[in-house]
Amino acid sequence: MMDEVESDILILGAGGAGLLAALHALQISKKLKIAIAVKGLLGQSGCTRMVQGGYNAVLHPNDSLDRHFADTIKGGAWLNHQELAWKLVEDAPRRIVELENRAGCLFDRNPDGTIHQKPFAGQSFDRTVHRADLTGIEIMSNLRDAILESDIQVLQECRGVELIEADGRIAGALLAEIRTGRLIAARAKATLVATGGGATMYRISSPSLEKSGDGMAMAWRAGASFVDMEMLQFHPTGLLVGDSMATGGLLEEGLRGAGARLYNGLGERFMERYDPQRLERATRDVVSRASFFEIAAGRGTPSNGVYIDATHLGVGFLMENFPGMVERCADHGFDLVHDRVEVSPSAHYQMGGVRIDVDCRTDLEGLFAAGEDAGGVHGANRLGGNGVADSIVYGGRAGDAMADYVLDRPIAKPAVDTERWRSPRRETGDSPFALRKELEDLMWEKAGIVRSHDGLSSALAELTALAERAESARIDSLPAWNAALDLSNLIEVGQMLARCALLRTESRGAHFREDFPQSDPAWLKNIVVKRDGDPQFDPVQFTRLAPPQTP
Numbered sequence: 001m002m003d004e005v006e007s008d009i010l011i012l013g014a015g016g017a018g019l020l021a022a023l024h025a026l027q028i029s030k031k032l033k034i035a036i037a038v039k040g041l042l043g044q045s046g047c048t049r050m051v052q053g054g055y056n057a058v059l060h061p062n063d064s065l066d067r068h069f070a071d072t073i074k075g076g077a078w079l080n081h082q083e084l085a086w087k088l089v090e091d092a093p094r095r096i097v098e099l100e101n102r103a104g105c106l107f108d109r110n111p112d113g114t115i116h117q118k119p120f121a122g123q124s125f126d127r128t129v130h131r132a133d134l135t136g137i138e139i140m141s142n143l144r145d146a147i148l149e150s151d152i153q154v155l156q157e158c159r160g161v162e163l164i165e166a167d168g169r170i171a172g173a174l175l176a177e178i179r180t181g182r183l184i185a186a187r188a189k190a191t192l193v194a195t196g197g198g199a200t201m202y203r204i205s206s207p208s209l210e211k212s213g214d215g216m217a218m219a220w221r222a223g224a225s226f227v228d229m230e231m232l233q234f235h236p237t238g239l240l241v242g243d244s245m246a247t248g249g250l251l252e253e254g255l256r257g258a259g260a261r262l263y264n265g266l267g268e269r270f271m272e273r274y275d276p277q278r279l280e281r282a283t284r285d286v287v288s289r290a291s292f293f294e295i296a297a298g299r300g301t302p303s304n305g306v307y308i309d310a311t312h313l314g315v316g317f318l319m320e321n322f323p324g325m326v327e328r329c330a331d332h333g334f335d336l337v338h339d340r341v342e343v344s345p346s347a348h349y350q351m352g353g354v355r356i357d358v359d360c361r362t363d364l365e366g367l368f369a370a371g372e373d374a375g376g377v378h379g380a381n382r383l384g385g386n387g388v389a390d391s392i393v394y395g396g397r398a399g400d401a402m403a404d405y406v407l408d409r410p411i412a413k414p415a416v417d418t419e420r421w422r423s424p425r426r427e428t429g430d431s432p433f434a435l436r437k438e439l440e441d442l443m444w445e446k447a448g449i450v451r452s453h454d455g456l457s458s459a460l461a462e463l464t465a466l467a468e469r470a471e472s473a474r475i476d477s478l479p480a481w482n483a484a485l486d487l488s489n490l491i492e493v494g495q496m497l498a499r500c501a502l503l504r505t506e507s508r509g510a511h512f513r514e515d516f517p518q519s520d521p522a523w524l525k526n527i528v529v530k531r532d533g534d535p536q537f538d539p540v541q542f543t544r545l546a547p548p549q550t551p
């Protein structure tokens with residue numbers, strides 16, 4: 001007999017989106033039964049905890065929602081779903097108040113007691129709220145405490161494996177305990193995927209390693225629609241630490257916001273060539289691509305990166321404002337205060353994801369998505385500081401919407417096919433760990449920062465072959481089983497990404513095609529895909545702001 005869990009609301013993932021969803025739903029009704037399944041540990045897993053720089057919100061009287069909105073849309077190269085982007089900027093300030101007053105977070109202050117806001121790239125006003133350069137720890141520690149004080153059931157080190165369907169709607173998920181392989185049928189009236197994206201499919205990446213696109217892959221298999229899956233962001237300043245797992249870990253954007261400069265291996269401040277006005281404060285897509293071109297042209301550093309130089313900002317300033325970055329560099333033998341540090345673009349964040357409406361409903365009844373699992377908010381490029389704002393805003397909105405959805409709704413009791421998912425024992429086949437490495441290399445080389453028809457076609461053929469080998473990978477231990485599940489999910493998300501990248505025959509935001517290097521106004525369209533059916537090309541609806549001219 002399989003173990004079972006029953007709740008009104010099931011939440012997969014415990015980052016900012018998952019936890020805000022749980023707390024908001026509970027606020028609406030204390031009677032709701034809420035269960036959270038998290039692959040890692042509560043409060044310790046996912047990327048929200050890793051947030052360094054901060055959270056964008058309009059708080060200053062000289063700033064405005066319209067400005068934040070316009071920055072977000074321009075940063076997103078006009079591809080954003082404008083109503084989703086508007087809700088982001090509209091709700092962001094009140095969620096900051098909520099994080100402080102309800103959850104007990106405390107953000108940095110100006111001498112007059114108002115919240116301090118720092119500059120981030122792509123902003124027309126300094127609006128990034130932060131706690132020094134370790135903002136995520138402040139947010140997640142307090143959210144975790146709030147969850148622990150509640151009756152919410154938390155299943156830790158327990159991964160969502162597959163969504164369960166019944167009576168034409170999503171009715172929960174099959175879960176697996178990572179350390180034992182025990183399967184659990186979690187039945188629910190509403191299910192939220194908030195497991196974060198799959199940027200870890202690249203050779204150099206910044207997210208926490210347990211994130212493997214699981215929520216997206218589950219939603220894909222269940223038949224949900226996805227939007228703009230080709231849009232994956234590379235952060236310009238990932239550390240280079242050889243074969244260490246620390247490679248790809250970030251030096252936060254606030255450093256460039258504060259004036260840190262980038263140099264190539266020849267000592268040239270190369271951003272003068274690519275964006276002479278904004279220089280290092282250009283958006284992430286522009287800076288990452290510039291670094292990539294410098295490295296590809298043989299003007300990189302000894303470790304195949306570029307240098308970030310913050311020395312002119314001074315010891316006092318760096319120690320006061322970026323203690324975490326200074327310490328992170330020191331941990332690996334680098335001296336951010338007195339020396340240049342080698343960095344590389346690092347795969348960071350998926351702008352594409354499950355298609356949602358402003359209340360996080362997907363087009364599958366009973367299934368909701370929020371945070372990085374959802375697409376459309378950021379268009380072709382996410383502004384720094386808008387990511388954690390997204391997970392907090394849309395997590396909250398999902399919680400509100402799910403609490404409403406489950407009211408007076410009966411729970412379905414579907415039969416669950418466990419045999420298909422029970423950990424197999426296979427002594428032959430490729431190691432899933434080695435296959436993962438192959439995946440990372442092929443995505444980096446053929447579907448990375450600079451793409452082409454030939455590269456993407458070849459990536460797709462290799463992904464198909466890799467998927468077949470993954471199906472029969474060697475599974476001789478529980479870690480190997482988990483690695484194989486991660487691998488299959490990443491391949492599925494990688495296939496969506498490469499397919500959509502092949503379809504978009506232009507360059508826009510984070511998506512750069514060397515065979516179509518210009519943006520094409522005819523491509524102001526969202527690519528919508530789902531497992532069954534042909535891709536759809538939906539013209540962007542400029543419901544609030546139209547491009548001034550051809551962008």
Ligand SMILES: Cc1cc2nc3c(=O)[nH]c(=O)nc-3n(C[C@H](O)[C@H](O)[C@H](O)COP(=O)(O)OP(=O)(O)OC[C@H]3O[C@@H](n4cnc5c(N)ncnc54)[C@H](O)[C@@H]3O)c2cc1C
Pocket residue numbers: 012013014015016017018037038039040041045046047048049050051052053054055056158159160161194195196197206207208210211212214215249250252349370371372373384385386387388389391
């Ligand atoms: C190093 C770093 C720095 C960043 N700095 C900033 C910043 O300064 N400002 C900003 O706006 N954004 C920043 N971001 C981006 C930001 O972290 C994300 O946009 C946001 O936190 C995503 O929140 P989320 O809730 O969607 O996912 P996450 O916070 O990533 O949480 C995902 C959760 O899902 C769980 N999970 C994964 N798979 C499963 C599964 N199968 N079943 C159950 N649970 C699962 C994970 O364990 C985790 O708990 C940064 C990201 C990184 C990596």
